[in-house]
Amino acid sequence: MKLTILGSSASTPKINKYTTSQLLKIKNHHILIDCGEGIQMQLRKLKINFLKINHIFISHLHGDHYFGLIGLISTFRLLGRTNDLNIYAPKGLQEIINMQLKLSSSWLNYKILFNNLESKSQETIVKNLDFSVKTIPLRHRIYTNGFLFEEIYKEKNIIKSKIEEYKLNIDDIKGIKEGNDFVDRDGRKISNSIFTKQPRRSKKYAFCSDTAYEPKIVQSISLVDCLYHESTFLNSHKDLAKKTKHSTASDASKIANAAHVGRLILGHFSNRYRNLEEFLIEAKTHFENVELAIEGTEFDI
Amino acid sequence: MKLTILGSSASTPKINKYTTSQLLKIKNHHILIDCGEGIQMQLRKLKINFLKINHIFISHLHGDHYFGLIGLISTFRLLGRTNDLNIYAPKGLQEIINMQLKLSSSWLNYKILFNNLESKSQETIVKNLDFSVKTIPLRHRIYTNGFLFEEIYKEKNIIKSKIEEYKLNIDDIKGIKEGNDFVDRDGRKISNSIFTKQPRRSKKYAFCSDTAYEPKIVQSISLVDCLYHESTFLNSHKDLAKKTKHSTASDASKIANAAHVGRLILGHFSNRYRNLEEFLIEAKTHFENVELAIEGTEFDI
Numbered sequence: 001m002k003l004t005i006l007g008s009s010a011s012t013p014k015i016n017k018y019t020t021s022q023l024l025k026i027k028n029h030h031i032l033i034d035c036g037e038g039i040q041m042q043l044r045k046l047k048i049n050f051l052k053i054n055h056i057f058i059s060h061l062h063g064d065h066y067f068g069l070i071g072l073i074s075t076f077r078l079l080g081r082t083n084d085l086n087i088y089a090p091k092g093l094q095e096i097i098n099m100q101l102k103l104s105s106s107w108l109n110y111k112i113l114f115n116n117l118e119s120k121s122q123e124t125i126v127k128n129l130d131f132s133v134k135t136i137p138l139r140h141r142i143y144t145n146g147f148l149f150e151e152i153y154k155e156k157n158i159i160k161s162k163i164e165e166y167k168l169n170i171d172d173i174k175g176i177k178e179g180n181d182f183v184d185r186d187g188r189k190i191s192n193s194i195f196t197k198q199p200r201r202s203k204k205y206a207f208c209s210d211t212a213y214e215p216k217i218v219q220s221i222s223l224v225d226c227l228y229h230e231s232t233f234l235n236s237h238k239d240l241a242k243k244t245k246h247s248t249a250s251d252a253s254k255i256a257n258a259a260h261v262g263r264l265i266l267g268h269f270s271n272r273y274r275n276l277e278e279f280l281i282e283a284k285t286h287f288e289n290v291e292l293a294i295e296g297t298e299f300d301i
Numbered sequence: 302m303k304l305t306i307l308g309s310s311a312s313t314p315k316i317n318k319y320t321t322s323q324l325l326k327i328k329n330h331h332i333l334i335d336c337g338e339g340i341q342m343q344l345r346k347l348k349i350n351f352l353k354i355n356h357i358f359i360s361h362l363h364g365d366h367y368f369g370l371i372g373l374i375s376t377f378r379l380l381g382r383t384n385d386l387n388i389y390a391p392k393g394l395q396e397i398i399n400m401q402l403k404l405s406s407s408w409l410n411y412k413i414l415f416n417n418l419e420s421k422s423q424e425t426i427v428k429n430l431d432f433s434v435k436t437i438p439l440r441h442r443i444y445t446n447g448f449l450f451e452e453i454y455k456e457k458n459i460i461k462s463k464i465e466e467y468k469l470n471i472d473d474i475k476g477i478k479e480g481n482d483f484v485d486r487d488g489r490k491i492s493n494s495i496f497t498k499q500p501r502r503s504k505k506y507a508f509c510s511d512t513a514y515e516p517k518i519v520q521s522i523s524l525v526d527c528l529y530h531e532s533t534f535l536n537s538h539k540d541l542a543k544k545t546k547h548s549t550a551s552d553a554s555k556i557a558n559a560a561h562v563g564r565l566i567l568g569h570f571s572n573r574y575r576n577l578e579e580f581l582i583e584a585k586t587h588f589e590n591v592e593l594a595i596e597g598t599e600f601d602i
Binding site for chain 2: 011012013014015016037038040041044045061062063064067068070071074075078090092093095096099100103104105106141142
């Protein structure tokens with residue numbers, strides 16, 4: 001997986017500072033997570049192929065997480081998109097998008113498949129051959145989900161030297177990767193385990209924005225390779241965090257520590273802070289492997 | 302009047318290229334005309350005081366003319382706005398904005414006064430002490446208005462030397478500016494015309510985007526000091542202009558010539574053109590005083 005930060009400011013875009021949006025690449029899939037205003041300009045700047053984006057996940061309906069979506073949908077049309085677009089978002093967004101398309105008499109040449117989220121319990125919302133996605137119910141001022149992405153690697157890895165040794169052809173290799181035993185020219189059955197290593201370990205990425213400090217999520221994000229957790233405030237503004245149902249850097253790192261995640265990325269910074277290094281310093285009191293969601297940064301997961 | 306171009310690209314924003322939006326200053330009023338995605342970032346870049354904007358005019362409900370509005374409305378709230386905001390836009394926009402505010406549970410600390418436009422005939426939609434605005438019905442794929450802005454200068458200009466000569470006090474001056482005759486200490490009535498020059502000539506600005514070539518508008522924009530007219534295409538794409546109900550540079554300049562306007566500004570350029578100078582060359586075959594709506598440019602009217 002590769003994660004690119006498109007925007008990480010809270011509440012409102014500023015000059016060259018965009019609000020929450022991330023691009024997650026899993027195998028050949030381009031997945032957009034939240035979509036703040038003007039994100040299509042960021043996608044262009046970072047030279048990301050618009051038409052590869054087939055899945056968009058929206059955490060909640062505060063504007064800094066979705067105001068860029070209708071523009072992107074319109075641009076997809078102008079770019080001649082024909083393949084389906086899957087949108088996973090709180091109930092209500094579909095109506096806004098449809099109304100805007102209707103008022104502009106814009107007919108799309110592609111289908112939008114809306115998956116309207118409204119459950120307050122965790123649910124699996126995607127499961128295909130390459131990845132799965134579960135919601136992570138969060139605690140915010142309005143209905144909000146985080147998302148847990150998991151790669152799926154089912155095929156076993158073949159040990160290369162065995163190909164030559166047993167003169168395996170393409171069909172043999174395919175069967176072995178799927179887990180079958182091998183039958184040689186003389187009809188002898190040779191166990192699959194002779195030829196293969198276990199499948200590659202599937203990595204997990206958890207995206208949690210926006211949320212108050214919510215220890216209940218620890219169970220769903222336990223042991224993920226990478227956790228993005230919002231940290232709108234520093235501890236010096238913890239009262240404000242509580243009031244607005246946001247987290248501090250300290251809150252985020254406590255969650256990361258309790259869930260034994262591999263790495264923590266902080267984001268959704270309030271515009272009041274000039275020096276983001278303070279977020280790192282504060283977080284490190286609870287969790288060492290922490291980084292900042294700076295726009296344009298790419299993380300290998 | 303001062304006109305600042307915030308964006309002038311057609312259809313979709315690109316890197317540092319915004320779609321149609323202009324800021325018109327009349328006396329102390331800041332007036333926003335159309336509001337493409339990300340325009341709040343342009344307003345910041347150009348150091349324009351957000352909270353001075355009390356009037357927003359939206360020509361039509363294609364996204365490149367209004368997708369930035371909901372973000373701006375939200376940012377107004379975050380900035381602590383309390384004064385009323387007047388929005389003049391085609392019927393339908395109010396419903397979109399209200400639905401978005403409702404879904405995000407966002408309560409505004411200020412009132413939005415929607416003026417829902419639906420008439421296909423010209424109408425006066427603003428008339429206050431300082432300026433008036435009339436619609437200019439345009440011909441496009443959906444219901445679209447241009448807008449005709451006119452300064453109002455009612456007060457007569459007093460001839461300064463007369464103040465000393467007749468020992469005028471503040472009340473005398475006020476009465477004379479309002480057009481009253483002057484009565485001196487001995488009860489003699491002296492004609493107003495002795496003291497005054499005619500009021501400053503009121504300037505007019507006409508904004509026409511988006512529209513097919515439409516000679517019918519010539520009458521409403523006759524003799525304006527400045528005309529902004531869209532020119533999405535060059536004449537080499539006139540078939541495309543016809544099909545999409547847009548204008549060419551040649552069309553725009555024919556309108557400017559027929560209406561005897563003072564100056565023509567071209568904009569809403571299709572992203573297909575690299576060299577915008579060609580728009581000037583083409584327009585000048587019909588009208589000499591023509592300029593391009595380049596982002597960030599300020600025009601004195």
